[in-house]
Amino acid sequence: MRTANRHNYRQTAKEKEKLSLLTTPISLPVCEIITIGSELLLGQIQDTNSTFLAAELARIGVDVRFRTSVGDSSEDMTMALNSALGRSDLVITTGGLGPTEDDLTREVVATVSGVPLVFKQELMDQIDAVFKRYGYRMPESNRKQAYIPEGAEAIENPVGTAPAFVNKIRGKPVICLPGVPRELKYLWANAVASWIKKRFALRENMVTYRVLKAAGIGESKVDTLIGDIIRKSQNPKIGLLASPGEIKIRITAEAKDKEDALRLITPLEQEIKSRLGNKIFGVDDETLESVVSRLLLARGLETVVLETFTCGKIAERLLESIESPVRESMIIPRYDDLARCFSITEDPPCIEEVTSVARGLGARYARGVGLVVIGFLRKQGESYYVDGRAAAAGEGLVKTYSWTMGGDPAMLRQRGTVIGLNTLRLGLISAR
């Protein structure tokens, strides 16, 4: 039921052959990610590490075919490692490199490799230096972290105490990374990505993605407008991923280099953009909030936000970048308080009143635009609904939107947030 961008592996053999007539044939290395830690199996934490690694590996052209999580058990880790080695060209593990007794990755990898653990003085010095930098004396237990399997290549970790390493088992690299997300990301960016690219002779951008992002349009409407292109797409392949209020259209091309890939992608991208028009708000890493911030800053404008049922998510998204165009933000969750503060007389308020509130808020600052999103969750059977009103006004700009929608509170908040940001965006581009 999840609509998504899917590689259809069943077609690999036949289709790849056909595509090879169009583009240089590509054989992507197959990777398995193993995340280690009983907290993952108890559902205590989200496994964000493997999501991060999966996205990064896809970006550099590695085909992640399996992700596995195991607990802190030698037996289970051994089983997972062996089965990964049987079906992949590359294995990446995260976690289990800490100083405590239940951190077992080093031991398991050494055992599966059939080698002993060896002490590395240079790792010990580096761990010691991390403690010194923070003004602590290294506890004896951290000595354990200076051991790696004999023959393994150490990856120094200047941002934490867990050195990572690469060991070859049956000719296949097993890269063991720490479980702390910040350390993992640092090591990925500074050592691991380039190591993998070199080892598998990955050329830059053999697989190139372009993601078009749309708001203010439903999934079925997108399908009506571009379904024909999606269904006949092969290389580039087009997939949809919908979340409340936003749709991602992903164009994936395989070619011998980025230039060739873009030559395949660009005509499709143009066609989709022309069919969807201003529903497309951004490309690739752009977010609704980054686009709105950019549009505001480019015009020297700032914004004041007033929200009700969205609980501050609009302001939060606009505030997440360090350079933010938000001067002030308010949440007034109840109708009575809102009516008193802003002379609103109806519930749901009429769009004129909402627009006038937005204009008033914008006028608090010299180059201010007000953004107001008003609505109140009301129960209807087991579900909720909202009668929503959004207005962006100020500095010659006016854009409004009224809607009604039903669902669970979290989804309604998320959709309301997208609608609010998108209303401001549409106001800004139409005022161009």
Added chain:
Amino acid sequence: MRTANRHNYRQTAKEKEKLSLLTTPISLPVCEIITIGSELLLGQIQDTNSTFLAAELARIGVDVRFRTSVGDSSEDMTMALNSALGRSDLVITTGGLGPTEDDLTREVVATVSGVPLVFKQELMDQIDAVFKRYGYRMPESNRKQAYIPEGAEAIENPVGTAPAFVNKIRGKPVICLPGVPRELKYLWANAVASWIKKRFALRENMVTYRVLKAAGIGESKVDTLIGDIIRKSQNPKIGLLASPGEIKIRITAEAKDKEDALRLITPLEQEIKSRLGNKIFGVDDETLESVVSRLLLARGLETVVLETFTCGKIAERLLESIESPVRESMIIPRYDDLARCFSITEDPPCIEEVTSVARGLGARYARGVGLVVIGFLRKQGESYYVDGRAAAAGEGLVKTYSWTMGGDPAMLRQRGTVIGLNTLRLGLISAR
């Protein structure tokens, strides 16, 4: 490096024997969760389904030992299913039950079982009814969803179009659930949990958890205060899970029923509570915001929140429940605006000024308490730091806190949010 609540499987055989002298011996069924969808392998979405299932399975006494994600490929799904059947008593899959061509779970399960797919008129009628309810005509492609492996037990899905089913393969149940989180949760609560409990004759609460939650204290301080209890704990077993600003202390007991488990847990819980005092803010499902809301509502108080660098996360957490004590919330991200609006004269402001702002905000409402959290992210090399001030004041209540902390912006926001909520909580309990 992740500090967490970990089962140490290596000890299973030996330790279980020892524990069996104390408590009734327990053999938990071993489960593997397989989540299906190429979007998971591309890192496009977080796998929240397996986190949900893992937590729920742990709750009813099922031992999740592996989690695997595979793409929409028959070959990879078959491999994952076979390896799961080899090492588990129960397999749960999510995803791949939709109407489109790349939804392959039905086919793969039938093939691995060695049976054909069969059409079920009652499922067809139920799918048709879902479309009718939303006023649509069922597309022909959805007919595919009325097929399940011969001999499988259907699980009707009244909240979506993907019926789920259970099939036995080599005597082991394979439960196939849809990938849409809302449908998955509905089916879990209304059919699947009870099915599993019955099938494995799980008595209520053979494994009982109690989670104590602490704020305003670091992990190393917790270790100093209760490390001796943690290290000697076996049944109950104690584990720590730290996140920015908050620490969870999990007490896990295995016993023949909940009453016996609580008899094991209670003395430890009391001891930990007495050592940590008011650092413990809640138990089990309680959150900092639910505790603060409860304390406010119980005293007939409401709150007005002013934030800077926390970007509205304090208000958001307090607003997430439908019954919220927040009357008004503001974010003013820049020092100059804040200084002008609230007559603040220093940066960082002195705690007296912050307290007076809090008192003024609280006074806007009859039984109002102001909560103010002020700080500004400043760069220091590659990192950021904040000089923070928090004050809760109004209705005879005053509590303040000043601190300095460094790190990345997201972590600083999260910790600032916890500090703000905790300051209000400490104010409310000391005003009792």
